[in-house]
Amino acid sequence: MPYPYVLLSAAVSLDGFLDDTGPERLLLSSRADFDRVDEVRASVDAILVGAGTIRADNPRLLVNSPERRAVRIAEGRSAYPLKVTVSGSGELDPAAHFWHTGGDKAVYTTDKGAARARGLGLAADVVALGPDLDWRALLEHLHDVRGVRRLMVEGGGTVHTQLLRQGLADELQLVLAPLFVGDPDAPRLFGPGGYQGGRLRLLETRAVGDVVLMRYEPTAPGTGRLPSAADRHWLWLACQLAALCPPSRTAFSVGAVVVAADGTELARGHSREGGDPVVHAEEAALAKLDPADPRLPGATVYSSLEPCARRASRPAPCARLILDAGVRRVVTAWREPDTFVTGADGTGLLAANGVDVVVLAEHEKAAQAPNRHLLG
Numbered sequence: 001m002p003y004p005y006v007l008l009s010a011a012v013s014l015d016g017f018l019d020d021t022g023p024e025r026l027l028l029s030s031r032a033d034f035d036r037v038d039e040v041r042a043s044v045d046a047i048l049v050g051a052g053t054i055r056a057d058n059p060r061l062l063v064n065s066p067e068r069r070a071v072r073i074a075e076g077r078s079a080y081p082l083k084v085t086v087s088g089s090g091e092l093d094p095a096a097h098f099w100h101t102g103g104d105k106a107v108y109t110t111d112k113g114a115a116r117a118r119g120l121g122l123a124a125d126v127v128a129l130g131p132d133l134d135w136r137a138l139l140e141h142l143h144d145v146r147g148v149r150r151l152m153v154e155g156g157g158t159v160h161t162q163l164l165r166q167g168l169a170d171e172l173q174l175v176l177a178p179l180f181v182g183d184p185d186a187p188r189l190f191g192p193g194g195y196q197g198g199r200l201r202l203l204e205t206r207a208v209g210d211v212v213l214m215r216y217e218p219t220a221p222g223t224g225r226l227p228s229a230a231d232r233h234w235l236w237l238a239c240q241l242a243a244l245c246p247p248s249r250t251a252f253s254v255g256a257v258v259v260a261a262d263g264t265e266l267a268r269g270h271s272r273e274g275g276d277p278v279v280h281a282e283e284a285a286l287a288k289l290d291p292a293d294p295r296l297p298g299a300t301v302y303s304s305l306e307p308c309a310r311r312a313s314r315p316a317p318c319a320r321l322i323l324d325a326g327v328r329r330v331v332t333a334w335r336e337p338d339t340f341v342t343g344a345d346g347t348g349l350l351a352a353n354g355v356d357v358v359v360l361a362e363h364e365k366a367a368q369a370p371n372r373h374l375l376g
């Protein structure tokens with residue numbers, strides 16, 4: 001199921017705190033940065049905060065600029081994004097600004113929390129997700145039922161930590177503010193636990209007044225059949241690589257990337273690269289790696305088209321090359337049509353041999369784009 005694009009937004013002190021322990025909210029952003037945040041809010045379909053942030057900060061979470069609201073309306077959107085909160089307990093203050101400002105509101109909670117929240121008479125859609133709060137179910141509901149395509153998450157640390165650790169964050173927008181908190185009891189942005197092992201990808205740095213904005217993209221593939229936000233990004237890259245293929249009337253244009261479990265790119269390739277008229281994308285990428293590379297069993301192969309199961313041009317199809325390389329996870333956008341081979345089923349061959357294959361059909365059109373001339 002597709003999820004919204006999830007953008008985590010936070011400001012931290014130089015010593016990594018989200019707030020101090022005083023009764024007032026600590027203002028970390030500069031005036032210019034509050035305006036940047038307003039611009040980001042105006043660009044999204046929904047803004048989410050945890051119930052802890054409503055209790056601590058009593059935020060309004062509005063698009064403050066009348067011009068930005070006017071643009072949203074002119075585009076056929078609501079003046080304000082949907083406001084969303086998550087609560088396990090359902091213990092929410094009905095007098096909080098959150099409920100009395102802006103547009104539509106939604107509470108995602110547990111069965112128990114819903115019983116309590118519904119008794120509060122909140123002007124909000126209360127959605128029970130079962131005995132526990134499942135973030136994937138929440139994102140699916142926002143996408144499918146509320147039509148949310150871009151979600152901005154404005155904290156706090158408990159919420160950010162879960163979304164990042166579960167591989168559900170597409171982007172992190174972090175602002176570093178030039179002040180110290182110095183109180184060990186103050187809340188931190190990210191709590192302890194298991195994060196992706198490798199480095200995130202830096203997308204941008206920008207000075208905004210006296211703070212610095214850093215935008216990062218997580219890179220770690222998902223595990224098993226569960227997709228991560230980074231899977232979508234890598235598969236998108238594979239689809240872009242397909243556009244580099246020399247044109248052909250007798251073979252597909254395909255891109256492939258091999259990525260280690262910690263998010264390190266190991267190799268990439270595309271069909272017919274390097275003057276080889278028959279090489280396939282996955283074959284070209286795997287050929288750049290030492291077959292004894294210990295990262296291969298934990299790696300994911302991203303291929304814009306599912307790996308081939310049969311081919312005339314070489315003895316081994318790509319599905320076999322992937323199995324021989326010891327790779328146990330493949331993410332693809334497009335199942336192979338009958339254009340050249342009838343009933344090709346690389347996915348079936350891989351799955352029958354214990355490989356987890358994830359098909360992200362949301363990228364199918366991008367995978368097909370360089371092959372339109374073959375599809376009739």
Ligand SMILES: NC(=O)c1ccc[n+]([C@@H]2O[C@H](COP(=O)([O-])OP(=O)(O)OC[C@H]3O[C@@H](n4cnc5c(N)ncnc54)[C@H](OP(=O)(O)O)[C@@H]3O)[C@@H](O)[C@H]2O)c1
Pocket residue numbers: 009010011012017018019025026028049050051052053054056057086087088089090091132133154155156157158159160162187
């Ligand atoms: N600097 C910044 O950019 C920034 C932005 C936002 C917030 N903050 C700061 O962050 C602090 C608040 O952070 P926080 O971590 O305490 O709170 P939070 O992340 O805003 O909210 C945590 C609450 O959300 C609910 N929740 C989250 N995940 C859940 C799950 N998986 N299942 C059930 N319920 C879940 C629970 O609500 P229930 O307790 O109702 O069960 C939980 O107590 C405040 O000090 C605030 O000032 C700073």
